[in-house]
Amino acid sequence: MATSIDISDLNIYYGDFLAVEGVDMTIRARSVTAFIGPSGCGKSTFLRSLNRMHEVIPGARVEGKVVVDGQSLYDPSIDPVAVRRQIGMVFQRPNPFPTMSIYDNVLAGNRLNAKRMKKSEADDIVERSLRGANLWTEVKDRLGKPGMGLSGGQQQRLCIARAIAVEPQVLLMDEPCSALDPISTAAIEDLIHELKSDYTIVIVTHNMQQAARVSDDTGFFNLKAAGQPGHLVEFNATSKVFSNPDDPSTEAYISGRFG
Numbered sequence: 001m002a003t004s005i006d007i008s009d010l011n012i013y014y015g016d017f018l019a020v021e022g023v024d025m026t027i028r029a030r031s032v033t034a035f036i037g038p039s040g041c042g043k044s045t046f047l048r049s050l051n052r053m054h055e056v057i058p059g060a061r062v063e064g065k066v067v068v069d070g071q072s073l074y075d076p077s078i079d080p081v082a083v084r085r086q087i088g089m090v091f092q093r094p095n096p097f098p099t100m101s102i103y104d105n106v107l108a109g110n111r112l113n114a115k116r117m118k119k120s121e122a123d124d125i126v127e128r129s130l131r132g133a134n135l136w137t138e139v140k141d142r143l144g145k146p147g148m149g150l151s152g153g154q155q156q157r158l159c160i161a162r163a164i165a166v167e168p169q170v171l172l173m174d175e176p177c178s179a180l181d182p183i184s185t186a187a188i189e190d191l192i193h194e195l196k197s198d199y200t201i202v203i204v205t206h207n208m209q210q211a212a213r214v215s216d217d218t219g220f221f222n223l224k225a226a227g228q229p230g231h232l233v234e235f236n237a238t239s240k241v242f243s244n245p246d247d248p249s250t251e252a253y254i255s256g257r258f259g
């Protein structure tokens with residue numbers, strides 16, 4: 001199910017503004033890839049270009065190629081809605097649907113797909129997804145209660161359950177722990193570790209220790225100068241990036257000398 005992503009010569013624009021320039025990278029299947037770099041260097045923009053979420057902003061566009069499972073995502077024949085189903089996303093702030101129960105939150109994506117489901121099939125998806133997100137035992141006795149009644153960390157795991165309920169190939173996570181306390185953060189990090197046996201995971205994080213803990217590969221993005229586009233400085237195994245990076249600016253960033 002999981003798949004690699006090949007990105008070549010990708011330029012990402014907001015109108016006339018070139019936000020990210022010339023990215024080449026291969027994201028490996030069944031691995032965790034982290035993007036790090038100073039604020040404004042284009043990590044989130046790049047992440048959103050991987051499931052065609054970038055273009056929902058008026059005037060936003062890309063040049064170059066993103067190939068998933070042999071399919072070029074930006075080919076005119078490709079339906080962006082189908083891409084977003086195949087490549088799910090988890091955001092910085094947990095965003096369960098406030099009026100829906102835990103049960104209905106998990107199924108929200110499946111129901112958008114407009115397939116009618118038997119109750120037993122829906123029950124199975126809810127249990128499998130909540131187990132997959134390490135939330136089942138905490139919520140199994142209150143599935144009919146509102147998702148908003150959960151703690152922040154539980155809400156984020158509910159959002160991960162919702163994302164995996166549609167059986168995507170890739171999970172994109174944009175600073176998924178930045179609104180969480182250390183215990184909830186540890187729970188999400190453990191979960192990321194477990195999920196990578198089934199999914200290709202890409203995570204943006206400001207937390208260097210988190211990148212070092214959870215990822216197999218790390219991409220360091222930077223700006224050449226203020227107002228210049230962001231670019232990928234270095235993409236390597238995480239162990240190398242954090243012990244013996246190729247580029248002096250990577251070393252400076254991870255040792256806290258800028259950013």
Ligand SMILES: Nc1ncnc2c1ncn2[C@@H]1O[C@H](COP(=O)(O)OP(=O)(O)OP(=O)(O)O)[C@@H](O)[C@H]1O
Nearest residue numbers: 014019037038039040041042043044045046057230
């Ligand atoms: N909706 C938008 N319209 C125009 N420009 C935008 C938009 N969103 C982001 N940008 C610009 O694109 C550049 C990259 O922003 P992006 O949010 O991707 O960086 P980032 O590395 O994720 O930053 P942070 O770490 O602060 O979240 C910045 O110059 C930003 O101002």
